[in-house]
Amino acid sequence: MTEHAGSRWIQVFLIILVALLCVPLVVMYIWLLEAAFAKQTYGIVPSGFTLSNWRFLWEGFKNMPSIWRITFNTLVFAAIVTVAEVFFASLTGYALSRMKFPGRRIFLSFTLVLHAFPAVTLLIAIFYVLLVMGLYDTLLGVILVKAALELPLGVWIMKGFFDGISWDMEMSALVDGCSRFRAWWEVLIPNIRPGIAALSIFSFLSGWSEFLLPYIFTSSFENFTLSVMLRRLIGDFRFVDYGLLTAAGLYYMLPVLIFFIFTQEYLLNIYAGGTKGTQI
Amino acid sequence: MTQQTVTAQVTPHMDVSWRARLRRFTTPAFFTGPAFVLVFLFFFLPVILTILISLTDMSVATISDIKFVGLKNYIRIWRSRTTWKILRNTFIYVGFTLTFFNVGLALVLALITTHIPDRWGTAFRTFWLLPRITPSVIYAIMWTWFTADAPYGIVNQFLQIFGVEPRNWMSAQPWLVVIAANGFVGASFGMIIFTSAIRSIPVDFLRAALVDGASTWQRIRYVILPMIRWPILFVVSYQTLSLLASFEYILLLTDGGPGFYTTEVWSLHAYHRALSNYFGNVQFGYGAALAAILVVIGVIASVIYLRVFRFNEMVAEPKIEVI
Numbered sequence: 001m002t003e004h005a006g007s008r009w010i011q012v013f014l015i016i017l018v019a020l021l022c023v024p025l026v027v028m029y030i031w032l033l034e035a036a037f038a039k040q041t042y043g044i045v046p047s048g049f050t051l052s053n054w055r056f057l058w059e060g061f062k063n064m065p066s067i068w069r070i071t072f073n074t075l076v077f078a079a080i081v082t083v084a085e086v087f088f089a090s091l092t093g094y095a096l097s098r099m100k101f102p103g104r105r106i107f108l109s110f111t112l113v114l115h116a117f118p119a120v121t122l123l124i125a126i127f128y129v130l131l132v133m134g135l136y137d138t139l140l141g142v143i144l145v146k147a148a149l150e151l152p153l154g155v156w157i158m159k160g161f162f163d164g165i166s167w168d169m170e171m172s173a174l175v176d177g178c179s180r181f182r183a184w185w186e187v188l189i190p191n192i193r194p195g196i197a198a199l200s201i202f203s204f205l206s207g208w209s210e211f212l213l214p215y216i217f218t219s220s221f222e223n224f225t226l227s228v229m230l231r232r233l234i235g236d237f238r239f240v241d242y243g244l245l246t247a248a249g250l251y252y253m254l255p256v257l258i259f260f261i262f263t264q265e266y267l268l269n270i271y272a273g274g275t276k277g278t279q280i
Numbered sequence: 281m282t283q284q285t286v287t288a289q290v291t292p293h294m295d296v297s298w299r300a301r302l303r304r305f306t307t308p309a310f311f312t313g314p315a316f317v318l319v320f321l322f323f324f325l326p327v328i329l330t331i332l333i334s335l336t337d338m339s340v341a342t343i344s345d346i347k348f349v350g351l352k353n354y355i356r357i358w359r360s361r362t363t364w365k366i367l368r369n370t371f372i373y374v375g376f377t378l379t380f381f382n383v384g385l386a387l388v389l390a391l392i393t394t395h396i397p398d399r400w401g402t403a404f405r406t407f408w409l410l411p412r413i414t415p416s417v418i419y420a421i422m423w424t425w426f427t428a429d430a431p432y433g434i435v436n437q438f439l440q441i442f443g444v445e446p447r448n449w450m451s452a453q454p455w456l457v458v459i460a461a462n463g464f465v466g467a468s469f470g471m472i473i474f475t476s477a478i479r480s481i482p483v484d485f486l487r488a489a490l491v492d493g494a495s496t497w498q499r500i501r502y503v504i505l506p507m508i509r510w511p512i513l514f515v516v517s518y519q520t521l522s523l524l525a526s527f528e529y530i531l532l533l534t535d536g537g538p539g540f541y542t543t544e545v546w547s548l549h550a551y552h553r554a555l556s557n558y559f560g561n562v563q564f565g566y567g568a569a570l571a572a573i574l575v576v577i578g579v580i581a582s583v584i585y586l587r588v589f590r591f592n593e594m595v596a597e598p599k600i601e602v603i
Binding site for chain 2: 010015018019021022024025027028035041042044094095096101107109110114115116121124125128129151152180181208211226231242245246249252256259264
């Protein structure tokens with residue numbers, strides 16, 4: 001819609017109205033930023049600048065593995081989930097977009113149903129599956145679960161991208177005797193780079209932020225991720241050391257903020273496309 | 281579309297060798313295999329397992345000697361007095377979050393941001409995605425501070441101006457906090473869907489209303505809202521299901537408290553019973569029975585959505601197949 005309603009004043013009024021709605025959130029994020037560097041904050045008013053909130057970077061936390069180990073775990077977790085999801089989703093998305101095979105319809109409806117199906121309800125059974133497979137309390141297990149739970153969305157998004165690419169290029173490659181896999185890898189993948197980039201960002205952020213899965217499916221120190229660590233900190237420090245909590249939180253949120261600032265348009269698109277099941 | 285139908289006749293070699301015929305199956309199997317295995321292991325199997333486990337007495341104490349107990353767990357759920365409290369909590373949680381935020385606030389945001397210059401509109405919409413991508417633990421920390429006791433919490437500082445006694449709002453009004461915290465995340469989903477729906481209304485309709493001298497409000501009420509009925513229904517049904525199953529933010533904010541099951545909702549209760557050591561012994565069977573009820577609701581509802589929202593049309597066969 002391009003027509004703007006009403007007079008200038010109505011528009012100004014509307015902008016103020018929506019800005020007011022944002023106030024609680026804005027205040028929270030401002031607090032997160034400033035409290036990490038303040039000795040104390042009363043409401044949103046900071047008092048005294050300090051870097052000692054960040055001492056966990058060199059001292060670590062009590063009764064926890066080193067912060068670098070935890071960061072490394074989180075990074076590995078998010079990265080492998082991303083690679084697995086993007087790779088598998090683009091393979092499957094391609095097959096669903098281009099091939100006719102028995103069970104295709106069922107597979108496609110199944111991924112669509114899963115789209116709406118709330119996977120959290122399955123955590124108890126997944127716990128049992130991991131236990132039987134010997135993957136409980138391993139990062140690999142959590143990675144597999146996370147990748148699996150995100151796949152229906154990923155497959156659907158990638159299928160949308162493949163659907164949007166003309167057949168002709170690929171046809172000529174196939175007629176020339178190129179294998180299906182090579183056509184996929186050499187002709188199609190380079191053409192859906194924007195899709196791959198969008199899905200990668202999305203799944204990396206989602207992996208980096210994941211809390212429930214590592215919290216439930218791992219228990220030992222060496223498998224700690226940043227979210228689990230922060231949850232423990234909340235438990236230990238509740239209502240005590242907001243400086244430390246916000247510093248650790250800000251540290252954890254840094255990559256998210258960076259992605260958010262530089263890839264906003266991707267995010268809006270992928271949420272619009274991913275949730276509606278239409279093309280981006 | 282057109283180029284696809286043109287090339288549809290190309291299907292070559294009718295007299296293919298058995299190798300080529302085999303490849304008709306192996307190639308798709310290769311492409312879909314990994315995803316299929318993962319989806320099978322962590323979606324399909326768990327659906328069946330949830331129901332199977334719910335028919336057993338599996339717990340930490342009985343894990344080596346699991347017995348089938350039929351519907352005993354379900355009967356226990358039915359007879360338990362806490363069930364009704366939890367059911368009531370679930371209705372409060374889903375109902376209020378959905379009405380006021382996931383649909384209400386979403387609609388307000390979509391309407392306002394499409395009625396102001398686009399640059400502003402996009403900026404505001406993007407901002408509302410921030411809580412969604414903020415890691416849930418950090419989001420919970422922010423709300424904890426937001427509602428904290430004086431002199432830390434900002435809500436108290438603000439309300440002091442009006443002479444309201446300071447208190448810890450998370451314990452004083454846990455529902456308000458739980459619903460708002462979930463709603464501020466949930467609103468962005470509807471906002472995006474509604475925005476694209478409003479954008480796709482033909483400009484002629486809106487112009488016609490303008491020519492007829494309709495005010496902005498009348499235009500919204502009589503042109504825009506009726507035309508986005510379908511997306512609203514979509515958001516309502518989709519979000520009902522995801523709210524019904526979600527418990528991550530509640531777990532982080534109140535963990536079902538304060539006190540006895542004050543904000544404990546159905547899915548959180550299933551989690552507590554089966555996977556958290558809180559309640560003494562971990563009762564997989566009982567927890568799975570609680571979860572199984574949600575799983576069944578989830579399966580039925582998502583199949584219905586698939587039909588109602590014509591997902592079928594998106595599942596159409598590819599127009600061409602080259603071997």
